[in-house]
Amino acid sequence: MRIGQYQLDNNLILAPMAGVTDRPFRELCRKQGAGLAVSEMLSSNPRVWNSTKSKLRMDYHDESGIRSVQIAGADPLAMANAAQLTVQQGAQIVDINMGCPAKKVNKKKAGSALLPHPELVKAILESVVDAVDVPVTLKIRTGWDPENRNGLEIAQIAEQAGIQALSVHGRTRQCLFKGEAEYDTIKTIKENVTIPVIANGDITSVEKAKYVLDHTGADAIMIGRGAQGAPWIFNEINHYLNTGQYAQCLPQMEITEILLKHVQALHAFYGEVMGPRIARKHVGWYLQEQDRLGYFKRKFNAIDTPSEQLNVLESYLNQL
Structure with a gap:
């Protein structure tokens, strides 16, 4: 799959998730087979750009792989300025968020709250595309409620505005993350636009990945919650799509190594105070199957120092 001038290694993409797809997790998912990893969203409000959170989200200038950075907002000029900032910081693809259903985003008329306003959508997309010389992509939902699935209308506006690829989550804004994702709308969108379409929503297994690709005809799939605690899902899906066979389960020793290195990377990225908190x-997510009653989780969440976190975690993993 291509996005503008960029050729992806495969058609599996890590979805942008606020508070999840930070730099350590993006790097990890790329190592585990993701063809592209999209960053957490950056607000288009310049007043927050100097905050610690925003500065960490803008840390991608020398990151490995193709750097795709998501921005969110409701003002065309502010979104254009945010896009230019991300490119100055090293973004190679700018992704526009019109899919987030979170209240704190929607109350600012951003994210999926934009879907009922096609004229504003058009103005934002054209403003961002004109502002930067890198490919611009868009992430949407199928509509704002089940009675108003206008995903196709938004997709056609996006294509006309110069958007290079479109990701569609198979739920409406009203659905949040409840119920099951539906893929018929994504199929309809794919059949009516020429730009690459990426299907998203409830892809948590190799079988579901194959089904969604076949049913929708999408050019790629985007995986979000399915990668939390299981970043190797990308390698598993790649193997299944390429061979028709299931990959061998990772040995516990390899999972232990991945988890420990991930926690170490979080400590290094966020520092001694925030690192252990983010690691929790x-x-x-990694241990939800092994620790169903939450005994270890409660013990681990009470630890504040990086070294003790690693020692306790390694001891627990070695017992599995």
Whole structure:
């Protein structure tokens, strides 16, 4: 799959997720087979750009792989300025967020709250495309509620505005993450536009990945929650799509190494205070099957120092 001048290694993409797809996780997922990893969204509001959170989100200038950076906002000029900033920082692809259903994003008329306003969508897309000389992509939902699935209309506006690829989550804004994703709307969009279409939503297994690609005819699939605690899902899906066979399960020793290195990377990236705090949710995702009653999770979440976190975690993993 290509996005503008960039050829992806494969058609599996890590979805942008606020608070999840930070630099350590993006690097890890690329090592585990993702053809592209999209960053957490950066607000188009310049007043927050100097915050610690925003500065960390803008740390990608020498990152490996193709650097795709997502921006969010509702003002065409502000979005254009944000796009230019990300390119100055090293972004090679700018992704526009019109899919996030979170209240704190939607109350600012951003994310999926833009979907009922096609004229504003058009103005934002054209403003961003005109502002930068790198490919611009867009992420949307199928509509704003099940009775108003206008994903095709938005997709056609995007194509006319010069968007280079479109990701579609198979739910509406109203659906949040409840129920099951539907893929018929994505199929319809793919059949009616010429730009690459990326299918997203509930892809948590190799079988589901194959089904979604076959059903929608999409050029690629985007995986979000399915990669939390299981970044090797990209290698597993790649193997299945290429061979028709299941990959061998990773040995526990290799999983232990991946998890420990991930936690070390989080400590190094966020520092001694925030690093252990951020590591807690990732460790919880990795161990949700082994620690179903949450005994280890409670113990681990009470630890504040990087060295103790690693020691306790390694000891627990060695017992598995």
